[in-house]
Amino acid sequence: MDLGIDRQALVPVVQQIVSAVAEWIRKSGVSPGTRLPSVRQLALDNLLSQSSVIEAFERMEAQGLLASKQGSGFVVAQPPTVHEVHWYEGAEQGWGVFTDSSLGELKLGCGWLPDAWRESDDxxxxxxxxxxxxxxxxxxxxxxxxxxxxxxxxxxxxxxxxxxxxxxxxxxxxxxxxxxxxxxxxxxxxxxxxxxxxxxxxxxxxxxxxxxxxxxxxxxxxxxxxxxxxxxxxxxxxxxxxxxxxxxxxxxxxxxxxxxxxxxxxxxxxxxxxxxxxxxxxxxxxxxxxxxxxxxxxxxxxxxxxxxxxxxxxxxxxxxxxxxxxxxxxxxxxxxxxxxxxxxxxxxxxxxxxxGTYRKWVQRLRKRLSTQMAATLQVLEDEEWQVFAVPAGGMFLWARPGVGDRSRLQACARRLGVLLSPGALFSPTGEHSEWLRINVAYADDQRALALFRAMGPARSTSTILKTTSM
CATH class of the missing domain: 3.40.640.10 (Type I PLP-dependent aspartate aminotransferase-like (Major domain))
Structure with missing residues (x-):
């Protein structure tokens, strides 16, 4: 399993391991009980210390993503029988509703950082x-x-x-x-x-x-x-x-x-x-x-x-x-x-x-968000999206597709599993708006990039359908 560890990144290696393994589980669709590669093998394949892999697996076990079995290492955990829904401030059904993954897994317009960005050690x-x-x-x-x-x-x-x-x-x-x-x-x-x-x-x-x-x-x-x-x-x-x-x-x-x-x-x-x-x-x-x-x-x-x-x-x-x-x-x-x-x-x-821990954390966070902001602005420019303003920092962009209509955007987002925060949610009267809040911390996800491309100029119907069926 290639985890794609970037040792120059601002994200700690242990957190990168957690994110990579969680993404592998999500994309591969493996069933509960599936055995993961051994700690030793995963460390060897990715030039990591075994202690880093163990710490990452233990975090995932605490999160309910993995389970440890005596003599068998770590396996994909059984999902909880009771599904807990979470508050989401930008769900399409209304402000402040409780939602689950049926509305979309990637919360592109939410107001907080991805779990993968959190540094729990400090x-x-x-x-x-x-x-x-x-x-x-x-x-x-x-x-x-x-x-x-x-x-x-x-x-x-x-x-x-x-x-x-x-x-x-x-x-x-x-x-x-x-x-x-x-x-x-x-x-x-x-x-x-x-x-x-x-x-x-x-x-x-x-x-x-x-x-x-x-x-x-x-x-x-x-x-x-x-x-x-x-x-x-x-x-x-x-x-x-x-x-x-x-x-x-x-x-x-x-x-x-x-x-x-x-x-x-x-x-x-x-x-x-x-x-x-x-x-x-x-x-x-x-x-x-x-x-x-x-x-x-x-x-x-x-x-x-x-x-x-x-x-x-x-x-x-x-x-x-x-x-x-x-x-x-x-x-x-x-x-x-x-x-x-x-x-x-x-x-x-x-x-x-x-x-001083908090000060150092926000310094790293600023750098990471700045990198993501620049990359997202470039993608939107390439796909001819309209951007309200180029922010001097922070995590939000206010943007809209240069072409296309609302129904097409919503259909595309739902097929890709992207949950949007449309402009109507940011109006006291719920007035319709073509603008969207985009959280750049989520914008490098392949689902978000596919959405930006699908709503870009000169996209044929067949291209859009192919993109949204990924």
Missing amino acids: LSYAIREVSRIDIGGLFNYSTPLGLPALREQLLKRLTQIHVATSLDRILTTHGASHAQDLLIRTLLRAGDTVVVETPGYGNLYRQLAFHGVTLLEVPRTRGGPDIPALELLLRSHRPKCLFINSLYHNPTGTSLSRAVAERLLELARSEDFLIIEEDVYGDLQHASCTRLSALPHDGRVIYVASFSKTLSSALRVGYLSASTAIITQLVHLKTLTGIGTSRFAEAVVATLLAN
């Missing part, structure tokens, strides 16, 4: 360290503001990106969605009006609508919200808040320009509204950028971020920074509705921040 080490050192404290509730050790690390991080704050103005949450929910319930009431970007994050639209808040749409341009359109809205309405995604915007991948940022702050002062700035992809920054929170704003900007997109969605660790008065209200609601956040999860993240 996370496992941090978990062991926390369990060893803080075993007594792990059984207690966290403090109302969040774990002090984590907030100290967050203060250092925010200082590095020029966001002025203090320990008593940082609140930890169960991810960014929890932070947004606390803010909505604290700052807004049913019937209030807010401004949201469109396209934008669908789950935010639904959170606001759930609380009876009226949404005003402002188009997202390559440099941020459309200022003339926003000024027109402000003259006709009195919105309480503007929700914005400044860096590597979801779904367009664009970032806020300095001129637009400064005008937004001027409008916030003159028209008396707050700005909630979500920065969940900000750690992917590898170029100069503009954050509203890093500019003088007189307490008009609330900063929201999390580690779900870069580190682990399972840990559910997020945070926000706001004025002391707002933090006081948020702490009361957080304590009332959930007692507190997970002391254990926050201790793990604090450990990764303190020992």
